[in-house]
Amino acid sequence: MSAKHDPSRQPGDPETTGHEWDGIREFNNPLPAWWLWIFYATIVWALIYTILYPAWPMLTRATPGVLGYSTRAAVAAEIERFERTNEPWFQRLVDTELAEIEADPDLNRFARSAGAAVFRAHCSQCHGAGAAGVQASGFPNLRDDDWLWGGTIEEIHLTITHGIRNETDPDARWSQMPAFGELLEREEIESLVQYVRRISAQPHDAALAEAGAELFLENCASCHGEDGEGNQALGAPTLNDAIWLYGGSEEAIRHTITYSRWGVMPAFAARLREAEIRAVAAYVHQLGGGQ
């Protein structure tokens, strides 16, 4: 039944679709035609889009699109743009004396940001994302005020460049603690353990520690110092403080004396640019413990 033949329709009533269910009639409020045309336009747009951009999945890859756009290339271009922007800053880092970097607020801000990025990519695997180290594995905490090989920015830079006990770099700093398990008796090692506990102000067996004092002077003081104050030239840790590289418990100290330790850090001279090494040195130097 066509709407205009609808007998119940009053003048002024909207047209109906002619559908009626139990006396309920459906008004016909037609959409404007332009709405339909916009719908067709979006279909055409979608087709053009799939020709211009990567779209249709094929057997091995999607159609590349005639514009040659790829998200990978877009990211690469973006990275290149940032690298170009950063280049003058990196140059400034190389041209500035290490000790002067932190005096230049703008350069220092760049160095710390760039250094933080380098640290996350290259250093955090061992030293941790927060640079707090991992005591169980002997990876040093870089935030505290105790340094094995020196905490000035120059020495940090040297350590990063050449590494520690690193056989691939002749300039790497090197030292080796003997494994005293082959040189001393068990009781002697035990008294040394107690002596080290004493000088680090931890609970200890006073008699054994007293016996260890002499042994310490004979066997350990040449590197660790007469009072256990350590020696940064040799990378010999300070023993009379609260910071422990491998742990200050009796077991950990006993293990260290008996079997020695062998912490290695790789050289980054071949992996990073000089500017990046400087940036990360400035970052580490400003983590709270720099000297």
Next chain:
Amino acid sequence: MTAPDTHPPRLYAPREPVFPRRVKGSFRTMKWGLMAAMLAIYYVTPWLRWDRGPVLPDQAVLVDLANRRFYFFMIEIWPHEFYFVAGLLIMAGLGLFLFTSALGRVWCGYACPQTVWTDLFITVERWIEGDRNARVRLWNQGWDARKARLRLTKWAVWLLIALATGGAWVFYFADAPTLMRELVTLQAHPVAYTTVAILTATTFFFGGFAREQICIYACPWPRIQAAMMDEDTITIGYRDWRGEPRGKHRKAEGAERLGDCIDCGACVAVCPMGIDIRNGQQLACITCGLCIDACNEVMDKIGKPRDLIGYLALSDEAAERAGKPPKSVWKHVFRPRTILYTVLWAGVGIGLVVALFLRSDLDLTISPIRNPLYVTLSDGSIRNDYDLRIRNMNNSERTFFVTLERNPSLTLTLEGRQGQLVTVAPDAMLIQRIYVTAAAGTPAARAERTPLRIWASDVASRTRVSVDTVFNGRPQ
């Protein structure tokens, strides 16, 4: 279901062009005034200057996206104070609810940019192509030189208005005189040109061609408004109890039974939405008031009382039919719903004003470094690291003294600085790494958590603010 369709109804209908006739009257006059005022506010605002000293921009109203600042005369909003903008938006929403429930679609009829610009474009159309009848003729005739000339002239003027509209928009986001110079000398940023181009195109199209289609099909507000309005809402309507039965032939037999409506069609001819108000309340009516002017003009001529079409409340129909006076406007307007909207609106407003006057031009926030929670130092003391953000929301450089709230266990040091003074540039935020150390064996060093308050006080003005955080110790 009745018999199957033999003539399926049309599901799509072409747009019926609307040729609103010129009209004179009090609503038209008010609309001219409102149009002039609103266009002036829109175009002139970015050019107003406001002195904020040497560092800050001197544009009175500026949305500085690049530097993340919003300036409104004496008020400067930082990103962390964005709740002011949220509050203003809530007030705008509640205000719209209030006006709609009290006075119907006054926003649509008088203030909506779509209405104002369409009105302006129709005015231009009338200047160039003539009034309704001339425009209908022009529409129906074939193309000739005159029609082409009129059409091109009209489109050119529309395009200029659209360009000015799109152009004015970008001035809210950058220093207007500088950007104007750059735009003209083709040195402005591509984003500026793109924005101007898009807004020019939408203004040209929406105001010139889409017009009422935007209100009917694109805008959600007409649909939402049905929920805001009720029988007490003052809105525009046709008093059919007075007008019906309508009839043209006043001298014909039986004319004394006719109502006041002489079916002259004036109300339809002037309607920019192309509707007949006599069909009753309808979604397409934006309540622009022009049919009131048109009808009153006719009523004056035929010596009948005015306001056959006028502002009315639907709840008055029974009283008016019975010839009694309607309830007073105030009785319609003051009802629980409008009072609630007013209270909410005013509450948000008062809250914002109080917040505005109480806010300090110094703000501190703190981010504790949680990896690691604490650092053990050589002497056994425990150190926590924090990033302190100091926001100097003043247009002069200031020096702040950073201290800890008294706690005998804790000492404070600042990365890269001797002492506890920090100088922050005008209208800037500075991130300062700070270290809080608890000496070995002190309560804070041994407790898992110790509450900590950090103060920053302006050395010159003594203004000070604090921020609370915690100190993580090493439980033994």
